[in-house]
Amino acid sequence: MGLIILLLVIFIIVIFVTRIRIVPQANVYVVERLGAFYKAWGTGIHFLVPFIDRVAKRVSIKEQVVDFKPQAVITKDNVTMQIDTVVFFQITNSVQFAYGVEHPIAAIENLTATTLRNIIGELELDATLTSRDLINTRITETLDLATDRWGIKVIRVELKNILPPAEIRDAMEKQMKAEREKREKILRAQGEREYQVTVAQGEKDAKILRAEAEKQTAILKAEADKEAVILRGEAIKEQKMRIAVGEAQAIELVQKALADSLVKLNAANPSEAVLKLKSLEAFEKAADGKATKIIIPSEIQGLAGLAAGLKGVLSDSPVTATAPAPAPAGKTAPAAEAPAENQ
Template identity: 65%
Template sequence: MSLKTIALIVLGILVLILVVSNIVIVQQSKAYVVERLGAFRAIWNVGLHFKVPFIERVAKRVSLKEQVADFAPQPVITKDNVTMQIDTVIYFQITDPKLYTYGVERPMNAIENLTATTLRNIIGDMELDQSLTSRDTINTRMRAILDEATDPWGIKVNRVELKNIIPPKEIQNAMEKQMKAERERRESILQAEGTKQSQILVAQGEKESAILRADAEKQAAILKAEGEKEARIMAAEAEAQAILKVQQATADALKLLNEASPNDQVIKLRALETMVKVADGKATKIIVPSEIQGLAGLAASAKTLMESDAAQK
């Protein structure tokens, strides 16, 4: 192989390496700032690009993702002359790679210094208590100020958060004592409320129990009264039925007697039978009607008749 052939092969390899090395692939969420002979040429977005060798160069590779900057705590003085340490977190995104590249030298240092200055201005107009309870207000004001200030740098500030607010040690101790006293006060209130509710529940239980007992006694009294009433009614009905039957028997007897047309002797004889039954009773005294006293003779006849009946039996 001749020297000329070897030189052509080497030259071809060099040209190929040069061409391949100047092929640039831009990834997703990236942007390349390209300069030609030191001047801004273009911004390459995602895709395949070719850089002219020795004339063009990639000046800066920029990430278009949202980024987080966590700055160290900054000393801040409140309106009532209390020095606190506050560290902030900023969420930002590069919207214009050209402005980000040429707008400001060292953009992150610029953002950190701007954040510290803005924070001191805002906290300086607030007292300690207000600054501790107004995080949302401080975050909103800082985001608006920083977003407007960084717009010429091609940066958009999406969110600002106060990560920590650290007051002086003596103020922390006082705040802890105050919080402890507040917790104890709330605990006492809760215990008092619990005792009150417990007493109320016990009273309500006793009240309901007394009401139930009274209702039970009332129902028992009503049932007892109704039972006694029913018993008296049944006794009265039985007595009335008995009287009615006696009267009915008496009426039937009188009816039969009237139908038989008895003479005076039969009537007197019936009267004597009645007196005999009365005499067989437990009465110690017997009052004999005057109409019967003259029946001595009739009594003898009655005795004869009874003996005759006994002999026949």
Template identity: 55%
Template structure:
């Protein structure tokens, strides 16, 4: 009986001890107090919580937290009230400082963000505010990260999500943007027309140049053709003249080489007289002495011989 009681007590103690074993995950860190004072910061692993002595006072997540704060009204340097919505990315780096350094880290970071934003926007005009988001983000992250170091929180990034100006300013900006878009559209259209006109003019210029070149080449071809035609015609005429002169020279040469005697000339003269007699003339004069005809034939023979020799010499000179 006593053994059974002891066994039950042992089982109860084991169960109680096992009930005080704690397992901390990778993404968390626990702050433990012992007898009301800070004792340790537990990271991932198995830990034993001493009964009635140790107490877990905080379980902080080590993951990056995204805090989307509601729009904050701020006044620009040119006295325009706008609303800005910011998003802060933060992460716990020291659980002890986060637990004991600040009562409500999220609320404290929200208020600090609003204050910092008012200070930065107060030095900027509306136009600068709308076009300087990167500068605003960088300044805010630097200021917030420096201020939250003592809280064990690191600010990784700050983003300006929305900037909302007053309604009348929005209407004026929309009209201005519309006018700017229309102006750009007109500029683009004018540039397009200009380019089209330039291309058309260049095309006409190229066409005229090509046409002028074609006309020039055609005129050159026509002139060349006329030149060749004249050359060929001149060569043909020259050849005809050479052939006529050659034929004349050959005829005279044949005559000069023929054996023309006085008797032959006399006979030829009588034949000529006979042909004259056969004509239609009503009056015929015949020399009294045919010897004169023979003498005339001799003179004619000498003349023909000399003339044939001269013609032949001229033809030879022209051929050379």
């Protein structure tokens, strides 16, 4: 009897121990009691009532990634291609996920395939290849709206690969090759044109610079010649001024010397003979070899050497001497007259 009780106690303890459940982080356990939904357990330790409660579904609430196999789709211009997609989703309501749809991953896959076919059927081949972002956005919106009642949040959908038929790929490669060759020729032509333009511009600039240099040289040469002429004129002017000043000073000195000699002569109270001698000297200077006619005063007619002295002075030009008539008593003879041009 005691052994049976002991075994019964051990059996009860084992049952209770085995009914303890620990829910890990980022997981939710959906629990049913007597076949009906009872509770959704979060992270922590829980206890199942033996023979009454059971864990109906273990749900991960982490973001999940599902890579679906390629789907055959037809574009608007009747080109068949293979497209595989990657769906990023997260379970936001574990109860709806457990009871909303049978096989939810398969449901998402089929919904993705049908939505993709609808979107691609509205696009041509070129638009399909260049509109990945548009296709991703439209699929994401459609799937998120459809899976909301399943407790699933579709975060984003990406087109992993787009595989056109082999002949289409060959044609596209040839087209791209032709396009690249076209761009290469265009770039080469543009480079050659820019090179020619640059060379022509350089030659133009060089000619302009040479013309400017020649112009500046001519201007500078003209200015230098002008300055030289001005300086030569200034020098000649200065020279003439200096000569004129020298001649004026010489004349002034001569006149001053003559005036001083007259002053000294007058102060010396000269005799009649000295005055007559000075008169002869004056007539000698007056004749100067240029006069053609000289009138001699009567006071100096009696000098014996007058004719000989004047003859020696006037050797180059003949001079005619005319003696005036004796002056009446009490009157002096008139002064000597010379031609107007030699006075």
